[in-house]
Structure formats: structure tokens, C-alpha cells
Amino acid sequence: xxxxxxxxxxxxxxxxxxxxxxxxxxxxxxxxxxxxxxxxxxxxxxxxxxxxxxxxxxxxxxxxxxxxxxxxxxxxxxxxxxxxxxxxxxxxxxxxxxxxxxxxxxxxxxxxxxx
Amino acid sequence: xxxxxxxxxxxxxxxxxxxxxxxxxxxxxxxxxxxxxxxxxxxxxxxxxxxxxxxxxxxxxxxxxxxxxxxxxxxxxxxxxxxxxxxxxxxxxxxxxxxxxxxxxxxxxxxxx
Numbered sequence: 001x002x003x004x005x006x007x008x009x010x011x012x013x014x015x016x017x018x019x020x021x022x023x024x025x026x027x028x029x030x031x032x033x034x035x036x037x038x039x040x041x042x043x044x045x046x047x048x049x050x051x052x053x054x055x056x057x058x059x060x061x062x063x064x065x066x067x068x069x070x071x072x073x074x075x076x077x078x079x080x081x082x083x084x085x086x087x088x089x090x091x092x093x094x095x096x097x098x099x100x101x102x103x104x105x106x107x108x109x110x111x112x113x114x115x
Numbered sequence: 116x117x118x119x120x121x122x123x124x125x126x127x128x129x130x131x132x133x134x135x136x137x138x139x140x141x142x143x144x145x146x147x148x149x150x151x152x153x154x155x156x157x158x159x160x161x162x163x164x165x166x167x168x169x170x171x172x173x174x175x176x177x178x179x180x181x182x183x184x185x186x187x188x189x190x191x192x193x194x195x196x197x198x199x200x201x202x203x204x205x206x207x208x209x210x211x212x213x214x215x216x217x218x219x220x221x222x223x224x225x226x227x228x
Binding site (some may be wrong): 033040042045048055093095104107114 | 204220
């Protein structure tokens, strides 16, 4: 059973370009979470999605960032017009649906570098 | 607002030593607490999850305790090995239906052969 998959593992963008980060949850998992780890900082929650729905986006910057989790295919975190401050490791986690099951399983992360 | 603090920020020990990592949180209304391991440039590996109703969990040489009322958790590692060298992260999930985890900044552990 493959774990959470993220691609690309490393992404380099110039200021002003767009970054698209993909996350495929574990098989059978329908909940996806995105976290960001800035250099020398702890992981910070960004957004929580279920299939076709954004449940909690309280940690998402108001501008330039968006996330989706379509009925088919991976979850996408999109950053428009990237700036140097967006350079960070972006982690995706997934969990199954169902009351009481609450462990989150993390992917290897995408390391974004903005030049 | 929930805040999670981990002390110490870094720890260096000789192989074979038993050690304790500390985690404290400001809001005791948590649903659960997870300990993770993060290797350099890698993702997070879940080590132990403690539900709010539990006092401790054990897995191999690892034992995690939870004192919700005082806002503290400890991760005990017995007979440390060089392969235990990594950053250990503590994260709490708030109650009230929130799914997000709030992380500490971690303790960087180095076990010297």
C-alpha cells in the first residue's frame, strides 16, 4: 500500500511564475491536509480538503494561494506569482474518513525554491 | 490560540543513553497528540498517537506520556542508537471538530556512536 505521494519533490521557480504542487493521498483516504514549513520554523497548517470541498482554509494566505481536491486525481496546491518568501517545504497529509479515526499520514514534501 | 513548545531545541547524547524530549501546549482542550520523526530533507514519520483520554502509548523503545491538565507530553527513548538521530516533532489536534495539527518547532536529536 503506497504512502502519500507528492510531486515534484523539488521545484524551482522564478519570481512571478506559478507553482503547482500535487498530492496523491493514501489509498482509501478521502481527507487531505496541506502544511508549510518555512526555514527554521515549525510546520504550519494551510488547508484541509475533502473530495471536491474545502473544509478549513484558515491557514491559507488570502492572495495567490489556492487548493483543490477534485473527484478524480490528486489534490493540487497552486501558488500564483511566487515570491521569494514562498520558498519552503510543502507537506501533504491524508487520513481516512470516519468518526474517531484521526491519524494523519504525511508525504515526503515538495521543496519549493523561488529565485 | 494553541501554541506548542518543545524543549530542548537540540540535544546531543552518547549511544545507549535513555533520554526524554518535552512538549508543552497552552490549551488543554485537545483531541489528541502525535509525535513525529523528521529526517533531513525528508517527510514526517508518525511515531505515536495519544488520544486525549489516554495517559501513554508505547512502541518498541519509545514511550509517550500525556498529561492533558498540565499541558505536557514527554517522549522517552530507551537505549538510544545513532539511527535515532533526527528531529522529533510534537503536534496537537484541537478538539471541537478541528482537524488541523498545531506543531512545535521540534527537538533535533544527535546520538553519537
